Amino acid sequence: EVQLVQSGAEVKKPGESLKISCKGSGYSFTSYWIGWVRQMPGKGLEWMGIIYPGDSDTRYSPSFQGQVTISADKSISTAYLQWSSLKASDTAMYYCARTMVQGVDFDYWGQGTLVTVSS
Amino acid sequence: QSVLTQPPSVSAAPGQKVTISCSGSSSNIGNNYVSWYQQLPGTAPKLLIYDNNKRPSGIPDRFSGSKSGTSATLGITGLQTGDEADYYCGTWDSSLSSAVFGGGTQLTVL
Numbered sequence: 001e002v003q004l005v006q007s008g009a010e011v012k013k014p015g016e017s018l019k020i021s022c023k024g025s026g027y028s029f030t031s032y033w034i035g036w037v038r039q040m041p042g043k044g045l046e047w048m049g050i051i052y053p054g055d056s057d058t059r060y061s062p063s064f065q066g067q068v069t070i071s072a073d074k075s076i077s078t079a080y081l082q083w084s085s086l087k088a089s090d091t092a093m094y095y096c097a098r099t100m101v102q103g104v105d106f107d108y109w110g111q112g113t114l115v116t117v118s119s
Numbered sequence: 120q121s122v123l124t125q126p127p128s129v130s131a132a133p134g135q136k137v138t139i140s141c142s143g144s145s146s147n148i149g150n151n152y153v154s155w156y157q158q159l160p161g162t163a164p165k166l167l168i169y170d171n172n173k174r175p176s177g178i179p180d181r182f183s184g185s186k187s188g189t190s191a192t193l194g195i196t197g198l199q200t201g202d203e204a205d206y207y208c209g210t211w212d213s214s215l216s217s218a219v220f221g222g223g224t225q226l227t228v229l
Contacts, residue, residue, distance in 0.1 A: 035218075037164075044121065044223040045156070045164065045207050061217040095163055104154050104209035104218040107175060109163040 002026040004034075004096055004110035011116045012086050019082035020113045022096030029077035030054035032098045035106060036070060036081045040092040048094075050102060051079060059102065086117045122147060123208055123221035130227040131198055139193045139224045141208030147219060151211040153191040155184055158205045158223075167206075168193065195226075203228050 007021040022034060035050040049060040053072040060070070072079040079096060094113050097106030124142040131137040141153065155168040166175050168184035171191065183194045191208055208221040 037220075044205075045158075045209070045220040047209070047218040047220060050218075059216065062215055063217075097163075103152070103211045104220070105152075105166065105169045106154075106156075106164070107166050107169075109165075112163055 002098070002108045004098060004108055006094075006096055006110040006113045009114040009116070011118070014086060014088055014117055014119055016086050016117075017082070017084050018086055018115065019080050020094060020115065022079045022081075022110050024077045024079070024098065027098075030074050032100055033102055034072065034079040035097050035099055035104075036068075036079075037095045037097060037106075038064075038092045039095065039112075047104060048081070050099070052102075053077075053079065086115075088117050088119075090115060091117045121222040122212060122215070122219040123210065125206075125208060125221040125224045127222070128225045128227065130229055132229050133198050133200060135198050136194065136196045137198060137226065138195075139206050139208075139226070141191045141193070141221050143189050143191075143210065145189060146214035147189075147210050147212040148186065148191055149189040150213060153184065153186055153208055153210045155182075155191075155193045156207045156209065157202075158207065160204070164207065198228050200228050202226060 033050045036048040038046040048064045051058045051070045053074045096110040098108045152170045156164040158164045171186040172184040205223045
């Protein structure tokens with residue numbers, strides 16, 4: 001069974017760093033792209049970027065380039081999304097999802113990680 | 120402002136049919152495949168349609184997708200109360216070199 005299991009909810013202060021994770025199982029982790037999608041409270045979906053764990057090829061949305069870092073460790077089938085300095089506006093639900101091709105055909109999704117940034 | 124434009128809300132009675140539009144441009148919908156997602160309250164999105172009109176395994180044929188020019192449409196027939204959700208279109212944007220989603224449409228089954 002294909003599963004993407006994300007790390008738990010986080011509460012952070014502005015300026016702090018954070019790295020959340022997404023562990024894949026039940027399929028060849030290096031053969032699919034993993035994407036990250038942001039959903040701010042009460043708002044729509046925003047495509048942040050994707051990574052191909054097989055070779056770490058990474059693409060970012062222009063809106064998120066330089067704001068976050070996407071990485072993966074194929075030895076443990078885990079992808080990451082990290083911030084070096086959080087802002088209150090980073091408060092959102094973050095989903096990871098799997099796609100065969102670079103794009104938006106995400107067939108399996110993680111359960112989401114809620115990140116709350118507040119002083 | 121989303122690159123793809125969807126109506127904020129649509130509604131219809133149980134058993135009826137509804138369509139949800141998604142309007143873009145030649146850099147996105149016009150030259151790339153469109154996907155559609157259903158997001159039930161408090162849950163992760165679910166892929167309903169990919170490659171404009173294909174349904175993943177397990178998605179009932181009540182859900183259909185089409186594309187014409189720079190617009191795409193999601194159709195849902197035989198509406199059920201369980202279809203009440205937010206629906207999103209998405210595609211690749213060649214100008215942005217990034218995927219984009221529409222702003223989402225809230226479906227109410229009256």
